[in-house]
Amino acid sequence: MDAALEARRMEKRFGTVEALAGMSFSVRSGELYGLVGPDGAGKTTAIRALAGLIDLDAGDARVLGMDPRAGGAVREALGLLPQQYSLYRDLTVMENLKFYSRLYVLPRDVFRRRAERLLSITRLDRFTDRRADQLSGGMYKKLALAAALLHEPKVLLLDEPTNGVDPVSRRELWALLHEFVQGGMAVLISTPYMDEAERCDRVGLAYRGRLLLEGEPGALLTGFDEEAYEIAGGDRERVESVVESLPAVRSVSPAGSRLRVDLVAGGREGVAAALAPLGAELRPVAPSFEDLFLSRLQGEHAA
Amino acid sequence: MSPGHSIEAERLSRRFGDFLAVDDVSFHVEKGEIFGYLGANGAGKSTTIRMLIGLLTPSSGRAMVAGHDVASDPEGVKAAIGYMSQKFSLYLDLPVEENLRFFGGAYGLWGKDLQRRAEEVLELTGLAEHRKAITGSLPGGIRQRLALGSAILHRPSIVFLDEPTAGVDPEARRSFWRLIRDLSRGGTTVFVTTHYLDEAEYCRRIGLMVDGRLVALDTPAELKRTWVPDRVLLVRGRNLATGAASLRGRPGVRAAEPFGAGLHLRVDPEAWTGAAVRTVLEASGGEGVSVEVVEPTLEDVFLAVVGRGDEAQAAREVAS
Numbered sequence: 001m002d003a004a005l006e007a008r009r010m011e012k013r014f015g016t017v018e019a020l021a022g023m024s025f026s027v028r029s030g031e032l033y034g035l036v037g038p039d040g041a042g043k044t045t046a047i048r049a050l051a052g053l054i055d056l057d058a059g060d061a062r063v064l065g066m067d068p069r070a071g072g073a074v075r076e077a078l079g080l081l082p083q084q085y086s087l088y089r090d091l092t093v094m095e096n097l098k099f100y101s102r103l104y105v106l107p108r109d110v111f112r113r114r115a116e117r118l119l120s121i122t123r124l125d126r127f128t129d130r131r132a133d134q135l136s137g138g139m140y141k142k143l144a145l146a147a148a149l150l151h152e153p154k155v156l157l158l159d160e161p162t163n164g165v166d167p168v169s170r171r172e173l174w175a176l177l178h179e180f181v182q183g184g185m186a187v188l189i190s191t192p193y194m195d196e197a198e199r200c201d202r203v204g205l206a207y208r209g210r211l212l213l214e215g216e217p218g219a220l221l222t223g224f225d226e227e228a229y230e231i232a233g234g235d236r237e238r239v240e241s242v243v244e245s246l247p248a249v250r251s252v253s254p255a256g257s258r259l260r261v262d263l264v265a266g267g268r269e270g271v272a273a274a275l276a277p278l279g280a281e282l283r284p285v286a287p288s289f290e291d292l293f294l295s296r297l298q299g300e301h302a303a
Numbered sequence: 304m305s306p307g308h309s310i311e312a313e314r315l316s317r318r319f320g321d322f323l324a325v326d327d328v329s330f331h332v333e334k335g336e337i338f339g340y341l342g343a344n345g346a347g348k349s350t351t352i353r354m355l356i357g358l359l360t361p362s363s364g365r366a367m368v369a370g371h372d373v374a375s376d377p378e379g380v381k382a383a384i385g386y387m388s389q390k391f392s393l394y395l396d397l398p399v400e401e402n403l404r405f406f407g408g409a410y411g412l413w414g415k416d417l418q419r420r421a422e423e424v425l426e427l428t429g430l431a432e433h434r435k436a437i438t439g440s441l442p443g444g445i446r447q448r449l450a451l452g453s454a455i456l457h458r459p460s461i462v463f464l465d466e467p468t469a470g471v472d473p474e475a476r477r478s479f480w481r482l483i484r485d486l487s488r489g490g491t492t493v494f495v496t497t498h499y500l501d502e503a504e505y506c507r508r509i510g511l512m513v514d515g516r517l518v519a520l521d522t523p524a525e526l527k528r529t530w531v532p533d534r535v536l537l538v539r540g541r542n543l544a545t546g547a548a549s550l551r552g553r554p555g556v557r558a559a560e561p562f563g564a565g566l567h568l569r570v571d572p573e574a575w576t577g578a579a580v581r582t583v584l585e586a587s588g589g590e591g592v593s594v595e596v597v598e599p600t601l602e603d604v605f606l607a608v609v610g611r612g613d614e615a616q617a618a619r620e621v622a623s
Contacts, residue, residue, distance in 0.1 A: 038472040039442040123343065137389055137466070138344030138498070163470035164389070166343040166498050167605045171560060178561050182544075192472040193499070199562060218539065218565075241488070244481075251477055254504035256598045257524055290473050297474070 002065060004029045004155050004186030005050055009059035011209075012045055019045040021209030022059065027188050029154070032181045034200030035190040038297065041206035043190035044083060047159045050188065051080045063155055076104075079153030081161050085144045089133035093124055093143055096132055097150060104151035111150070118146040121172050138164040145173065149180070156180070158189040162196065174199055194290040205293055212296055221287060226295055228287040229268070231259040234280030242278060246271055251294075262291065304367045309334045309461050309492035310355060314364035317350050324350040326515035327364070334460075337483065337493045339503045342512030343609050348496045349389070351512070352463050355494070357381050369460050382410075385454035385462040389469065391447070395439030399430055399449055402438055406453035420456055428452040428482060444475020448482060461492040468497060480505055500601040509601070511608045519608050523601055530607040531569070531599040533557050536577055538566040538584065540592035546584035553583075558606070569603065 003026035012020040020042050027033040035043045048054045049061045052068030061067075066074040087096045094115070101111040119125040122142040132140060145161055162170050174196070181187055181201075189200070197203045198217045205213040213220065231239055240259060243249050248267025253260050261282075263271060272282045304311055310332040317325040325347045332338045342348050353359040355368050357377030365372060371379035393402050403421040407413075412420055425431045428448045433441060438449065447467060454462055464483070468476045480502055487493050497503055504523055511519040511526075519526060547559045547566050555574030560567045568580060577594035584592045 038474065039444065123345075127345065136344050136349060137469075142344065160470060164344075164466060164498065166346075166609070167500055167602050168343055168609050170498070171606070175561060192470060194473055195501075240484075253477055253480075254501065256504065256600055257527075294474060 003027060003062070004031075004064055005033075005157075005188055006060070006062040007046060007050060008062070010046060010049055010056050010061060011058040012049065012054065012056050018209050020049070020056070020059075023206065023210050024059075025204050025211060025214060027155075027186045029186045030181055030184045032177060032187045032189065032199075032201045034197045034203040035188060035206055036192070036194070036197045036203055036293065037190075037206035038192070040208075042209040043206050044159055045209075046206070047080075047082070047157050047188065047190060051078065051082075051157055076151075077154040079148045079151065079156040081145055081148040081156075081158045083159045083163075087132045087140065087144055087147065090131060092129050092131055093119075093135070094128040096143060097147060100147040100150050106151065114150055114152070115146075118149060121176050122146050123169055123172075138166055138169070141165055142169055142173075149176075152180070152185070154185060156185055156187045158187065160190055160192065162191065162193070194288070194293060197293075198289050205296060207297060207300055212300065213293075217289065221289065221292060224287050224292045224295075226287060226291065227263075227268075228285050228291045229261050229263060229271075229282050230255055230285045231261060231275060231280050231282055234275070234278040239275065239278050239280045242274060243271070246274055250298075260285075260288075262294065304370060305331070307333055308367075309336070310338075310366070310368050310494065312351075312355070312364070312366040315351070315354060315361050315366055316363045317347075317354060317359065318362040323515050325354070325361075328512075328515075328517045329364075330510055330517060330520055332461075332492060332494060333507075334492055335487055335490045336508065337487045337495065337506045339506030339509040340494060340496045340512065341498075341500070341503060341509055341605065342496075346512040346609070347515040348512055349465055352386075352465055352494070352496070355380075356384055356386050356463055382457070383460060385457070385459035387450050387454045387462070387464045387467055389466045391450035393438050393446060393450055393453070395437075397438055398435050399438055399441070400425065400434040402449060403453055403456065407456045410457035412456060420458075424452045424456055427455075427485065429478070442475070444471050444479065447471060447475070447479060451479070451482065455486070455491070459491070461494060462486065464493065464495040466496050466498065468499060468502065476502065500605055503601050511605070513609050519604075523604075526601070526604045527599045531603045532572075533569040533599070533603075534572040534575065535597050535599045535603055536566075536568040536570060536580060537562070537595045537597045538568060538580065538592065539595075540565065540584065541590045542588045543584055543592070546587035546589050549587055550580070550583055 005027040007023055007025050009022045009024050010020045011022055023046055037043055049056055050068060063074050064077055068074055097115050124142060141164055177187055202216055204211040243252055248264050248270050250262040250264055275282055308331045313329050315328045340348050354361050354373060355366055357373050357380035360374055368380045369383035373380050403424060407417045407421055425434055430449060468479055483493055503509060508522055510517050543566050550556050551559045555571035557569040581592050581594050
């Protein structure tokens with residue numbers, strides 16, 4: 001089947017910065033594709049190229065087989081939520097949505113039905129009369145997302161849409177995206193958050209303008225052969241301060257009431273010995289996405 | 304004010320027109336504690352912070368911060384605290400160390416004292432190697448450490464961090480939280496809001512806001528025990544959608560949400576075992592189904608407290 005979104009060896013340089021260095025991937029209709037990676041990996045530039053907002057130095061961006069800079073049919077098929085977006089600050093929540101509805105010439109009953117649903121999902125239904133400049137950062141973001149979804153585009157590009165959005169709304173937005181995707185929408189989403197990467201059908205790990213790794217989250221994890229550990233027991237605060245000072249420990253982070261630790265190769269025995277007097281123990285656990293990506297990125301830094 | 308407390312809020316409220324943004328909120332924060340303040344967008348977190356740092360006068364109630372009354376002595380509060388807002392501002396065209404000198408000057412530090420303190424902060428925040436770099440050329444995670452650094456130059460006893468890690472990648476977030484914990488161990492009180500509940504686990508205690516009210520306040524472990532008596536199951540496999548839809552309607556199934564290719568379930572432990580869930584999913588076409596019992600997370604707590612419970616529903620009805 002043809003790709004709804006296609007990035008073919010995209011290259012783009014801004015001055016001395018190589019933002020895209022031959023990045024390629026494709027997204028099918030009915031697929032949710034996550035572009036993950038640290039700051040400066042090229043995620044935003046890739047999205048801007050696919051939205052037809054910038055010209056590439058080399059390579060191609062295609063939306064439903066069309067050049068996204070063409071306008072017309074491609075414009076209608078495409079929804080975009082950039083990181084920096086502007087709504088009309090002096091209009092209310094509802095007025096902003098009405099404005100977008102007119103832009104896309106939605107029939108009134110279609111607008112009413114979709115607006116009601118989007119407002120409920122984004123929990124903005126109590127704030128329809130509030131002016132956009134009176135919304136908190138997360139609410140403003142949710143309104144922008146609702147506006148981008150209003151015309152139910154065939155292809156949706158989302159650049160870090162959940163920054164500053166609360167966990168309940170975040171889950172509901174993900175459930176909503178899954179629903180649109182099941183209805184055939186192709187969604188490309190960039191995010192710095194690894195738990196969100198795991199919610200995608202496929203993910204690509206971007207770094208320095210290209211993909212280091214791509215695949216289904218489950219399959220990628222299955223193929224990851226490094227060990228991950230948790231520390232259980234003991235007084236967490238005390239355990240943490242001891243563990244942090246051990247050279248074999250690359251990083252420590254909380255995992256529920258336990259601590260997750262990233263160890264250098266061969267560091268296991270030393271760490272276990274240091275934990276024993278604290279009444280804590282080291283246990284191997286299934287690696288998470290964050291383990292996988294951090295390990296690959298550290299590999300790149302070292303290379 | 305109790306000597307062990309950094310912050311005491313007593314029946315604090317703030318009204319904007321007919322909108323009650325903060326509604327009768329009381330709590331205290333102990334000295335040196337990392338205190339997390341969580342809630343949905345628009346729940347009143349930032350409004351509470353703005354009152355506690357002396358930027359906004361309470362409509363009623365009172366709050367003492369570092370020994371100063373926020374209503375009658377807002378200037379005393381401002382001198383005693385550090386604040387890093389959601390959209391922190393730094394001079395992007397200045398080098399890192401000049402930003403520190405500028406903010407230090409704004410806090411009344413100068414000469415040798417300013418220089419010494421700027422050095423300390425560069426060390427503490429791990430920015431010494433970037434001191435000459437133009438701030439705008441640095442990645443977001445490093446700028447964020449600089450923003451925190453400039454908020455602690457004047458050695459405040461309390462720092463308020465309003466969503467300090469929004470949009471920052473995991474590596475940078477970890478190093479930021481290491482810094483927050485160092486501050487706390489050094490005796491600084493940290494009052495922090497975040498939407499990332501994995502990092503909220505670093506907090507000693509957490510307050511949860513719903514529609515302007517503080518509805519829960521406890522340690523992460525106690526919050527889990529109180530609010531999530533359910534069994535939490537992580538399901539993996541293929542073709543789970545039909546089974547998930549059928550589970551959703553059944554008694555004892557409190558939530559069934561997509562999680563990547565899998566499912567996140569909360570069930571009544573009396574009514575459901577992992578095996579029973581698996582049977583249902585397999586009967587509706589699920590393949591390769593595995594079910595794992597997992598520890599509830601703070602996200603489960605958040606969903607239970609803030610989710611569309613009766614309270615949120617009631618609030619909506621009152622509002623409409």
